[in-house]
Amino acid sequence: MERNNADPQDLPMAVEANQEGLQSNEDLHLVLVLRLPSFNLPLNDILRPHFHILDPADSPEPACSFLSNHAQSVRALICVGYTPVTAETLNLLPSLELIVASSAGVDHIDIQECRRRGIIMTNASTAFAEDAADYAVALLIDVWRRISAADRFLHAGLWPVKGDYPLASKLRGKRVGIVGLGSIGFEVSKRLEAFGCSIAYNSRMEKPSVPFPYYANVLDLAAHSDALVLCCSLTEQTRHIINKDVMTALGKKGVIINVGRGGLIDEKELVQFLLRGDIGGAGLDVFENEPDVPRELFELDNVVLSPHRAIATPESFEAVYQLILTNLKAFFSNKPLQSVYQIE
């Protein structure tokens, strides 16, 4: 999630308005917002007409005592960006029934504790799906057609010196394996079909509604793919799902695109495979230790690097705000939620 560009002057006004809310809006449902102080979104302004917002980051009280004193009856929590929601935090919220995450990935939230407690979670992957898919497809074409590398070739003044730039690979007929066919993965598939690629996928479960071949494990998918596009959540089950064996199965011409989380890939192994030429290329929007990127990758022309920006457009953020509002309203009126995260 994004630090916003709102005027910092807004913050004291927001606190003031919130205090007003505390006095006059006692009949509104309580909603707790958990955010790192750096995540200062215009979200409260959107929600305040509808809910009684509790935001510990606006209070001088330490967060844990704020939660103990004010949040015992809170049933719904908004987790902004990658703000950690640990088992300890959840222990301070005995009435919690719903977590509304403003991110697509939810690996910063203690999912197992949520499962144990029966807490429902929604994420924002539907709101981010199109942007993430656009970006994943662009990274894939970029690696196959060497666009960023060609741009560097020109910037270095090499065209008049070295002449023709090497040929690249055609997209039509390429076999793309999508790892995680949720809302993002499905949007990726729709786009790549327009380029004449054939699609297969791995997912927690086979999806009867889609026409693509399903592989129950990633190793088999890799063995039958020219590229893997990673769109799944990072969980205990998916950490390092792209390991040495999968990269070997993908092969020397295989390409890996990651718009999920850095931890989906064994990054040290990936760097070695790339350096040895044992896979064909990579387009990486996410890394294991952001903002640190393995420097060895800077030297490679078959690697496109991006600073965790696949989902970042003003339009997608607006869609997230609306999704959060819609889900909170639905929750408090017992209507169906959107973008529910299926806890395994």
Add this chain to the structure above:
Amino acid sequence: MERNNADPQDLPMAVEANQEGLQSNEDLHLVLVLRLPSFNLPLNDILRPHFHILDPADSPEPACSFLSNHAQSVRALICVGYTPVTAETLNLLPSLELIVASSAGVDHIDIQECRRRGIIMTNASTAFAEDAADYAVALLIDVWRRISAADRFLHAGLWPVKGDYPLASKLRGKRVGIVGLGSIGFEVSKRLEAFGCSIAYNSRMEKPSVPFPYYANVLDLAAHSDALVLCCSLTEQTRHIINKDVMTALGKKGVIINVGRGGLIDEKELVQFLLRGDIGGAGLDVFENEPDVPRELFELDNVVLSPHRAIATPESFEAVYQLILTNLKAFFSNKPLQSVYQIE
């Protein structure tokens, strides 16, 4: 067209085989190949079983005397790559009825002289259409989502220093104006529809078979578009079709993608518009004086530069060879030609 990677040792063998052809294949139809010596394609090997190939570049004789001595009865000519075919050359070929161009653009061939003489021309835009369209779409997403610029941001080590990279633009809902809705432009439209863009176009004539709004002039199209994608031929009519007025109509957020020819854009004006921020960005695969690229563009993060590579994959070259073979066979058996270039 591409210089091939064939072993230079192949060349004398080709001459020898060709001389054999001159002796033994007198019943095969004559086909003249015009190519710059640097364009040494495996084309002759593909064609020799079917045609009696005349290739002046294989002869020690000067080209003009070779043509006068051997090519008076030639009805079909293959123009390889961007080899110029001038009125003077055409004067040496009194029996010529067909030019088969191996390129998508045909601005290196004297089109008006062909029209006067009634010479039919085929180009290779259908064979290159998918690759050119893939590339055009990738350049457009790259500019809108700032992918090459983000890659440079990481390569410069700026992520840990500067933090979040600026937000980019969402694709869904963007209005894309395609200039030239031939085979390449049509493939561009199919792909961009999968990203939720809306399409309009300008072309020599309205195409009743397509559902997109038609604008009879580029100025109107620019005024109603968030981006222009140039896919048309370079002719006397289209030279500098993207001029000051069109860029003004496109506006400060407008993006220009060029996979056609550099001469379609008034490049000096484009540079000024970009430097002043009077248009939003550009993705350029072609330039007016290749391989020279205006150096001012190197400093701009909203510009993606590429060394005339939109059509360059091994698969597209193979498709061109097959298209040339198919068209020559069709011509000599009075069957319909593919990819006929409509001379205005």
